[in-house]
Amino acid sequence: xxxxxxxxxxxxxxxxxxxxxxxxxxxxxxxxxxxxxxxxxxxxxxxxxxxxxxxxxxxxxxxxxxxxxxxxxxxxxxxxxxxxxxxxxxxxxxxxxxxxxxxxxxxxxxxxxxxxxxxxxxxxxxxxxxxxxxxxxxxxxxxxxxxxxxxxxxxxxxxxxxxxxxxxxxxxxxxxxxxxxxxxxxxxxxxxxxxxxxxxxxxxxxxxxxxxxxxxxxxxxxxxxxxxxxxxxxxxxxxxxxxxxxxxxxxxxxxxxxxxxxxxxxxxxxxxxxxxxxxxxxxxxxxxxxxxxxxxxxxxxxxxxxxxxxxxxxxxxxxxxxxxxxxxxxxxxxxxxxxxxxxxxxxxxxxxxxxxxxxxxxxxxxxxxxxxxxxxxxxxxxxxxxxxxxxxxxxxxxxxxxxxxxxxxxxxxxxxxxxxxxxxxxxxxxxxxxxxxxxxxxxxxxxxxxxxxxxxxxxxxxxxxxxxxxxxxxxxxxxxxxxxxxxxxxxxxxxxxxxxxx
Ligand code: KIV
Ligand code: ZN
Numbered sequence: 001x002x003x004x005x006x007x008x009x010x011x012x013x014x015x016x017x018x019x020x021x022x023x024x025x026x027x028x029x030x031x032x033x034x035x036x037x038x039x040x041x042x043x044x045x046x047x048x049x050x051x052x053x054x055x056x057x058x059x060x061x062x063x064x065x066x067x068x069x070x071x072x073x074x075x076x077x078x079x080x081x082x083x084x085x086x087x088x089x090x091x092x093x094x095x096x097x098x099x100x101x102x103x104x105x106x107x108x109x110x111x112x113x114x115x116x117x118x119x120x121x122x123x124x125x126x127x128x129x130x131x132x133x134x135x136x137x138x139x140x141x142x143x144x145x146x147x148x149x150x151x152x153x154x155x156x157x158x159x160x161x162x163x164x165x166x167x168x169x170x171x172x173x174x175x176x177x178x179x180x181x182x183x184x185x186x187x188x189x190x191x192x193x194x195x196x197x198x199x200x201x202x203x204x205x206x207x208x209x210x211x212x213x214x215x216x217x218x219x220x221x222x223x224x225x226x227x228x229x230x231x232x233x234x235x236x237x238x239x240x241x242x243x244x245x246x247x248x249x250x251x252x253x254x255x256x257x258x259x260x261x262x263x264x265x266x267x268x269x270x271x272x273x274x275x276x277x278x279x280x281x282x283x284x285x286x287x288x289x290x291x292x293x294x295x296x297x298x299x300x301x302x303x304x305x306x307x308x309x310x311x312x313x314x315x316x317x318x319x320x321x322x323x324x325x326x327x328x329x330x331x332x333x334x335x336x337x338x339x340x341x342x343x344x345x346x347x348x349x350x351x352x353x354x355x356x357x358x359x360x361x362x363x364x365x366x367x368x369x370x371x372x373x374x375x376x377x378x379x380x381x382x383x384x385x386x387x388x389x390x391x392x393x394x395x396x397x398x399x400x401x402x403x404x405x406x407x408x409x410x411x412x413x414x415x416x417x418x419x420x421x422x423x424x425x426x427x428x429x430x431x432x433x434x435x436x437x438x439x440x441x442x443x444x445x446x447x448x449x450x451x452x453x454x455x456x457x458x459x460x461x462x463x464x465x466x467x468x469x470x471x472x473x474x475x476x477x478x479x480x481x482x483x484x485x486x487x488x489x490x491x492x493x494x495x496x497x498x499x500x501x502x
Pocket of ligand 1: 014140141142167170172204
């Protein structure tokens, strides 16, 4: 493979802007480690000026990453750039990413600046960032809807001021592939110093075209793709990493450029993002959806059994989806557990493994076979979730056609045991009512999904997702509800300040 596309992952920044996807610092740190293992080149860890929490998380990630570059986002303003630099300066390989909008509609209504002022602001921002590091990226927000010649002028000036990467965002997901590819060609032909920088693209999926647009741009010479795991992100999301990477790998002879991604970590990383954010992957999602490698029609199954290549363009193992899942039971030991967790992408410390092992044994006593989904739930509850205020200690619920549904609940709240009982329309309603009473909370139940036991709660404008798993549906539901309450508690103490322009 002669050429390589730089994979710039923005799951922790643009991905985190998905409604309800906010992650805490510990979760972000774990995900950053997994992204490094996956082999991404750059991790955009956050937008440090947006909030204290974002700053902290970016700073911690910067201190942790060894091989990947750590990028911090900043508006084209000195204060933002200073904040981003404070957060990433101690990284092994820091990058400053500064941006300003270039489309007339953004200039007129959002920035209230004219083109010359924007050009000047871009140059000053890049020059200032460049005084701090030689690894500066400049983005022209809403670039795809900008006047082409003005866009080229801004890129030329940004490169002259020291930008090593210039990024073309399709901020509102408006572009179509031939047009976007043509725009990349245009920029390459009309920006005299473009050969001195890497040309990057950043697409949103409002028309479902983010991957197609990114591939068209790569065909036209872009050499950095900005992506997120599972395509999560603002509104309809961003270009999904797994789609771009697997398209480049599967159609290598046609597309002719590769990436440094270890594709066998794609599936575990996708699961981790889904677990942490609570955003489920749609079953028919390309590459990582539950049905992506499932063959239903008899004629397809027959063909796949004779030769997988009849209907499979990729091997499931190439994305880390092992064909056979090792079933663990109560006789399985620590070594088998560690091996299975590693295969699933969880590289745990000895202390974490001990914790998971204890919970695994408890579950194996109740349930004959412990499946990967059970292990994921144990890891999510025991390791990925930190410092819960509310913990379920005991639950007993009654239901039936002739009894009044009732629940008795004992909980640990801030370390103190407390218990109560209450009624409801059914056992789950009774459990939720009692938990709400015990915790003194008043969230509104916005969603309740039985299959995955996911809840979405809203309290005073704050929205949080909760997930829970247990062989008993009522206990699993109560755990999901409590997890949602814990996430609300976290949001109350870590208010996310709105990023004004992103
Ligand atoms: O979509 C967008 O324009 C962005 C920029 C900040 C790169 O996310
Ligand atoms: Zn974006």
